[in-house]
Amino acid sequence: NKARGTIVIEKETVTGAGSFNFTSTTLTPASWTLTTTGAGEAGVDSETFSNLVPGTYDAGETVPDNWNLDSATCDDGSSVDAIGLSGGETVTCRFVDSQETGAIEITKTRKHAATPANDAHAGVTFTISGGSLDDPVEVVTDANGVACYDGLLDGSYTVTESVPPGYVSDDAEKSASVTAESSCG
Secondary structure, eight states: OOOEEEEEEEEEEESOEEEEEOOOOSSSSSSEEEOOSSSSGGGGGGEEEEEEOOEEEEEEOOOOOTTTEEEETTTSOBTTTTTEEETTTTEEEEEOOOOOEEEEEEEEEEOOOOOOOTOTTTEEEEEETTTTTTSSSEEETTTSSEEEEEEEEEEEEEEEEEOOOOOSOSSSSSEEEOOOOOOOO
């Protein structure tokens, strides 16, 4: 008789939450889904495989679009594609992903009798809200009339201009969609 072991597969997301598909050629069931409920330790989901005969097991994640696998480690030093399990042992393997982020870049120009048409307008404040933001953020245009805010998760945002004194806005509020892999600069 040999003591049986346990393997725990955990899923953590650094940013956001999501559903992640896993497969194995040695564990039953051979495929399963883990769904995180939020970023960090509090949002971790797991699948436990108990009563396993000592041996070598594997687990792998199919990384979804707009996510990156940051790490996949086991607490006993095993590789996730060769999890060494001894009798009576519990091995915990954690897969950690981060969601790709994007940015909103605002270019502000002005039409004024004293300046050329579509001249860059520095010092204008914009407020970005919605999407993955808990609280609105403000950005101010630089000397080139550009303001940028990055690290945003995919989603819909609202950009509102604080119209400078002496100017009239054509449209002080705009909708913006952020997609992964856009950034400032």
